[in-house]
Amino acid sequence: TPTVVKEEAPSVEDFFGRESELKLLSSVKEPILVIYGMAGIGKTTLAAKAFPDAFWYPVREGDGFEYFTWQVGLYLNRLGYPDLIEYLRAGNIEEREVFEIILRGLEKTGAVIVVDDFHRCRDERLGRFIAFLAEKMKTGKVVVLSREKPRFGVRGVFYLKLDGLDVESSYELLTAKGGSVNIEDFAEVYRLTRGHPLALILFSQAYPGSVDAAAENFFEFLLEEVYERLSDEEKLLLQIISLFGEPLEYEAFKRLYGEKSLFPVLHSLLRKGLVERRSDLYFIHDLVRGFVERIREVDEEKYYRKYVEYLMGKNEEGAFIRAFEYALRLGDEELIKRLVELRLRKFKRLVRSFKGPYLKVLSAGRGNPYVDLELGHLYFQNGFFEKALETWLGVKGKVEGIFKADVLTSIADAYMETERLDEAERYLMELKKIAEGSSDPEIRLWYYMMLTKFYYYREEPEKAMESAFMELKILRDMGGNPELESIVLLHIGDINSWMGRPEEALKYYTEAIEVARLHGLSFFENLAHMELAKVYYHLGDYAKAVQHSSRAVEYFRRMRNYRRAVDSLGYRCVSFIGARELEKAEEDAKEMIMMGQSSNYPLTWAGYIFLAVVKNLRGEPWEEYLALGREKMGDNRYLYEAVLEELSRVFDVSTFK
């Protein structure tokens, strides 16, 4: 889980003018409010003044929609709306579902989100999301700040074009920043700047001095003037900041610049309007960066290297991806290797939850075996098994140690997913050799995870069980991976259930629930509830089956996980039938059918069959429902038979043949 990097609105200390804009903003009815205008004109400052409690999301060039949703998820969670973060933690990122979950969160909490620097956004999903909100949102607000006027093409968007400050406010700003200014000079400056606040601030730093040389490129002129007056330390720090296209934390500066004299130098730059601050983040305005980039002389590599080390130390997914970006820019093979190892050990889920952004970063390093190894994982996650296999087979001979172990694990996995067990076994044997010769528990764990899966596919439950227990033992010796632990416990439950040992299955599912609950892993907790429901149903304890499936239904419905919701609904429905609570069974059956209309998950159509059962038991006409169910499931004979098989425990299905 990434931590929130940035969330508060920038604090506004000296603020001048903008009375009419503030009045206007407070009365806007539209759910989306766009403030656009040139760089440095005061968009951020105005929005921060108007919406001091907003959640602040500054767009960075490379960030995808995933970053946005995680940040918003964590924010809404703090406002008492956990749905989004739970949804994401379960590894989901379905566009439409995310849209709706955020919409509901904003409506419930009345939150205001500011999307700053929207013109930097390269991910169309954010724009689509804003257009979606424009049409649907009733309470809550999203404020979009942009240099160019974005066109969302829907109603529900209010546009405000921002110009410079009026004469009085400009004068106030200038005198507040730089002391007294000659009135004739002021007139000339106002003519040149037209109240552009950043230009005014720079001017105040360059004043007194000549103003005239200005007309051609006033900014450049001002920046040169101001820059020349800086101390050497200030110049160095400013150059360092300009190396990074993103805001940096104070801690990062400590690493880059050194602690000594950092504070006074940074604050002097802040006072001069060259550096800006947003809670703990410092950055320079693009206009200033453009200038400093042209005159920069510092050793880029040295600073990028330091920054990568800093980011790696943060132990956080977003930081990890940024570190990778800089490592690739440096083209440093050792660094890339270290990063991939870190990913394999610490950020296993990143290839799922940050697919998009990670792919974007990795693309720059295609051809490097460690990068290709990672690309293989992304292809695999996207369901391109053949492409993943081809990539990994190409990487296999080029890497060693933990990387080789991962490649073998992945190849075996891909062969299993595509049901080529003989090939899978070959690579599994190769992996076994590495695992046995290694003292690295991680590698041994991977081996047993694959082995369990292999025996599962081979339908050898005893061996699968033995291997699963090895997993559990290694995991517990390693300590601290509750997510994997609950997954393994679930698997052990499944295998027991498969071997016809319901009591044992109950024991391990219950243990899975405990581990998951203790660590806030709601998804796995509810998965286990669903499995418990199944076992209780098979044992004929319908009350308990209803109790556990109800928890799962409620959770998966809330998470918009339709498949799982339908699975759990199905078990609850047949349990109600078993208990002869026909009214409730009917409700569930109807809900399943309804879900069938909006998803294409074939099990939903079992709802018709369950409805037929209910009608039959009541002595009402039932044939047409059965026919409908059969028709809808038509080409899925296997599923139909499986549904009847489960039903046969509570109903004489021979009527249906």
Ligand code: ADP
């Ligand atoms: P933008 O977001 O449009 O690029 P900013 O809001 O960052 O512009 O403003 C640029 C600079 O001008 C900042 O240093 C900010 O503090 C200052 N500034 C902008 N508007 C005002 C204002 N109304 N009063 C005082 N200072 C302002």
